[in-house]
Amino acid sequence: MTLDPTKNPDWKIAQDAESRMKTVETLAAEMGLESRELLPYGHYMGKIEQQAVLERLAGRPDGKYVDVTAITPTPLGEGKSTTTIGLVQGLARRGLRSSAAIRQPSGGPTMGMKGSAAGGGLSQCIPLTPYSLNFTGDIHAVGAAHNLAMTALTARMQHERNYDDATLARLSGMRRLNVDPTRVGTGWVMDFCAQALRNVIIGIEGDGRRNDGFMMRSHFDITVASEVMSILSVARDLRDLRERMGRMVLALDRDGKPVTTADLEVAGAMTAWLVEAVKPNLIQTIEGQPVLVHTGPFGNIALGQSSVIADRVGLKLSDVHVTESGFAAEMGYEKFWNLKCRYSGLTPDAAVIVATVRALKSHGGAPQPRPGRPLPEAYTREDVSLVEAGCVNLLHHIGIVRRSGVPSVVCINKFHTDSPVEIAAIRRICETAGARVAVSEHWEKGGEGALELADAVMDACNSGKQNFKPLYDWSLPLTERITCIAREIYGADGVDFEPLAAQRLKALQERPDANDLGVCMVKTQYSLSDDPTRKGVPASWRLHVRDVLLFGGAGLVCPVSGDISLMPGTGSHPSFRNIDVDVNTGKVTGLF
Structure with missing residues (x-):
């Protein structure tokens, strides 16, 4: 008997479900894996030997491919992961072999503001604690x-400062790279939200010594924003990973030429760290369906997708494989559509757009809810006018998915506090716009509460109305592709490029591989615009691009807009204050 999610926190529900979960060997066998294709990590987690699976099943047709996205969220999140897991549970109850692919949670948000990213209520993946804390070490x-890579770069800069060319050649056979310390674009990473590390000085010499590194300004980003994570997400196999790892650009030399990981002779050693990380992880829903967890780039500051490898494996082993894109359709789904699917060669059959009464009220004019604080009264009382006003945001996201040529289903992720009148208003507006819509109660009822959603998704998959097409031609100049995304997806009037961004885009456009570089936007997730305070569908605004980053190994150009940072901060009421350990049992408590 499962616990009531209206009366019990997620971690208690997870611990209760974990007492009945399948061993990973049983889960893998039910999924269709052979024993040699599973690498168990303890009793309930494992890694998949993806190359063996893909070679064995090369002739098997793929299952249906479904992406889960959302409307513009509040800081509380609107339940995409919960919906992904609930949908898979609902599909299984309809007799379909189903699987999910979600991203591995970052320690920063887990300890900072969101708690676990394992779903919630009766639509979670388990085991919760190891999934949320370190997992398999990826x-x-x-x-x-x-x-x-940064160690190799900074050590090289120190040695080139300390030795002349002849000594460098004699000691190690090195050639001088002449790295310009003012043009080292890459920083260091750690997996927490540590705003104190956004700007640092490294290599401070003590007592006049010259062996403490090279003194210069640097910075830390959160690990999931690392280009290495994006490479892991898009790589098709270990060979592709190794080749991409050598194309990372860390800095420019004094002549303005790129300094790569291949130049530093470190790409092979970097790949060695990732030999196991390239293999997808396997866990389960609380109802026993397989969940592939692999890679974790954020949707606002990186690619925002689980891996290409996980989706390829899931599609070979399932009737329906459900993957999730980070944040809303203008961020995660746009990158799924125009980047991930290009890298993978896969074509989606349907997309789910998750909407909540809470988020719609936010877009309708209610005060912004804050993590760790009581909800404003507007969210706890019935107010159909707020919901109706906020539906402009939902309709915009429906339009984004339609633009891609993929049939969509609006999932009204019903909270037990939502009123029937508010739910009816959302359904009416969606149906008037010609959208499929399903009310889902998977958080409260698990797979049984997701049957309407599962049926609507299969109706979309089998509709025969797929006409998947890219938003833009990759032969267009980078500035035109950025402008296309801003106008057609965000609803901007145009784009303003700061001098630094314009200069970097000009240099990138002159590269011979410019047409092979994808555009991966860096923008706030809390608005269609680059201003997080503007809700609904902002009008009369222009996208402000202040910088441009190059992820040469991932093949991405990343225009940076607004005040978004690659190192998020920890707020005044972080999640870690609620997390503890029962010293008698060793069980972790307080993970949401």
């Missing part, structure tokens, strides 16, 4: 590979 491996 994020640590990404951080180690990234920081090894």
Whole structure:
């Protein structure tokens, strides 16, 4: 008997479900894996030997491919992961072999503001604690590979400062790279939200010594924003990963030429850290369906997708494979559509747009809810006018998915506090706009509460109305592709490029591989615009691009807009204040 989610926190529900969960060997066998294709990590988690699976099942047709996205969220999140897991549970109750792919949670948000990213209520993945805290070590491996590259770079700068060319050649066979310390674009990474590390000085010499590194300004980003994580997300196999790892650009030399990880002869060692991380992780829903957890780039500051490898494996083993994109359709789904699907060669059959009464009220004019604080009264009382006003945001996201040529289903993620009148208003507005809509109660009822959603998704998948097409031609100049995204997806009037951004885009456009570089926007997730305070569908605004980053290994150009930072901060009421350990049982408590 499962616990009531209206009366019990997620971690208690997870611990109760964990007493009945399948061993990973049983889960893998039910999924269709052979024993040699599973690498168990304890009793309930494992890694998949993806190459063996894909070679064995090369001739098997793929299952249906579904992406889960959302409307513009509040800081509390609107339940995309919960919906992904609930949908998979609902599909299983309809007799379909189903699987999910979600991203590995970062330690920063887990300890900072969101708690676990395992779903919630009766639609969670388990085991909760190891999934949320370190898991199989993939994020640590990404951080180690990234920081090894920075170690190689800064050590090289020190040695080139201390020795002349002849001594460098005699000691190690090195050639001088002449790294410009003012043009080192890459920083260090750690997997917490540590605003104190956004700007640092490294290599401070003590007592006149010259062996403490090279003194210069630097910075830390959160690990999931690392280019290494994006490379891991888009790589098709270990060979592709190794090749991409050598194309990372860490800095420019004094002549303005790129200094890569291949130049530093560190790409092979970086890949060595990732030999196990390239393999997808396997856990389960609380109802026993397989969940592939692999990679964790954020949707606002990176690619925002689980890995290409996980989706390829899931599609071979499932009738329906459900993947999730970070944040809302203008961020995560746009990158799924125009980046991930290009890298993978896969075509989606349907997309789910998650909407909540809470988020719609926010877009309708209610005060912004804050994590760790009581909800404003507007969210706890019935107010159909706020919901109706906020539906402009939902309609905009429906339009984004339609633009991609993929049939969509609006999932009204029903909270037990929502009123029937508010739910009816959302359904009416969606149906008037010609959208499929399903009310889902998967948080409260698990797979049984997601049957309407599962049926609507299969109706979309089998509609025959798929006409998947890219938003833009990759042969267009980078500035035109950025402008296309801003106008057609965000609803901006145009784009303003600061001098630094314009200069960097000009240099990138002159590269011979410019047409092979994808555009991966860096923007706030809390608004369609670059101003997080503007809700609904902002009008009369222009996207402000202040910088441009190059992820050469991932093949991405990342225009940075607004005040978004690659190192989030920890707020005044962080989640870690609620987390503890029962010293008698060793069980972690307080993970949401």
